[in-house]
Amino acid sequence: MRLGQLQSMDVSLHVIRRLPRYLRELDDLMSEGVRHISSIELGRRMGFTPSQIRQDFSYCGAFGVQGYGYSIPPLREGVAKMLGMDRDYSAVLIGAGKLGRVLLEHFSEVAKGYHLRAVFDSDCALIGSKIGGHAVRSVSGLGAFVEKNKIDIAILAVPKEQAQPVADALTESGIRAIWNFTNTEIETGEKEIPVEDVHFSDSFLTLSYFLAQADREKSPK
Amino acid sequence: MRLGQLQSMDVSLHVIRRLPRYLRELDDLMSEGVRHISSIELGRRMGFTPSQIRQDFSYCGAFGVQGYGYSIPPLREGVAKMLGMDRDYSAVLIGAGKLGRVLLEHFSEVAKGYHLRAVFDSDCALIGSKIGGHAVRSVSGLGAFVEKNKIDIAILAVPKEQAQPVADALTESGIRAIWNFTNTEIETGEKEIPVEDVHFSDSFLTLSYFLAQADREKSPK
DNA sequence: TAGATTGTTAATCGATTAACAATC
């Protein structure tokens, strides 16, 4: 189920999507040696209004001090906690093609604190070989593995055609979230399983729209 | 400049981001042999309200017929045209690492009708070698190439540290849009150059939020 | 204390949905 469709959102999806940006900015500030900041100054850096920043942070618990601003270390931890970075979630990668391998490599940086438990593929030539320290397993064992090991997150990097069958296997075996790189929409049925789509083609075309629009404005016909 | 911050949007970013989804759905319908559809039926398939679909399509020109619905082929072309898919835009890839190579490979599928003109990297070991039919060039020649060949789009897949310097070279030499995979924000100065960010880490953490939220709801403490 | 800045409530702005006249 696409994130936007999910029910019971205490915090709006708009706010949630800004949290990782705050995290990056706060980490940058930390590495610059800055230890506190006001919503005005942070807003100036990030291109947000101070109001929005105060609103957003109020969802992460109260870390501000009147007349002084925010103390960065606890605020950073508050945001990280909201994002579940302290919860030791486990993941599996399905699809050990080129994209899968890139994700595998990035995963340790991108997702510090999360645990990649296994890699699956349907290609017999790959099964058994080692990729990034993980023996590639056959997708035929995917459901059993997810169920037995109570895997939280599936990273889906298989070809379009396999997206839905693999998603079905995952939902049946109790997966809790799907990170979807297949450039296609997947159905997860009744259960409210969050699916985060990373559709390269959609992203590219969005950018292309702005070029086309600029050209239309230049020479309207 | 992030897309959300751009001025002069005739059509809101929300609508623009739905256009590629419509395109995919319409292509799916075409390949199923369907040639016309009502906003009600399309809404049912996509999880949108019929109102929204009619609103969105009205921006692409009028393709509907009262009492009948939409004729898919011209609607599909109308959406594609809005997205600039008929405009022969040119692109360069900067960063021939693993991610860059995946993007290169996907580019021909993802971006049919767009032309990849060159690949750049700063690694001497890579320069001169061929990747996906393109000789890898030194980034030192990036600005001159973009300027001379009037390149429209830069695909930025370099390490974080190089993101801003490369972006500076690009903006100075007249690039028109940047597809940014560096997991960091880039500044483009005065000119309103659209930047589309694909931040894997942000996307992953957004998904992680929903897991954490589900757990918080289960055992509030 | 005075100045600064938060957290939160109220006002505004924008996006989505509903309604309906137009019409195929």
Add this chain to the structure above:
DNA sequence: TAGATTGTTAATCGATTAACAATC
């Protein structure tokens, strides 16, 4: 013609911004 469905205007809903009392 009658039924269906569009395109568009009005109503609603939700997100962002402004304002301000609380207070460090």
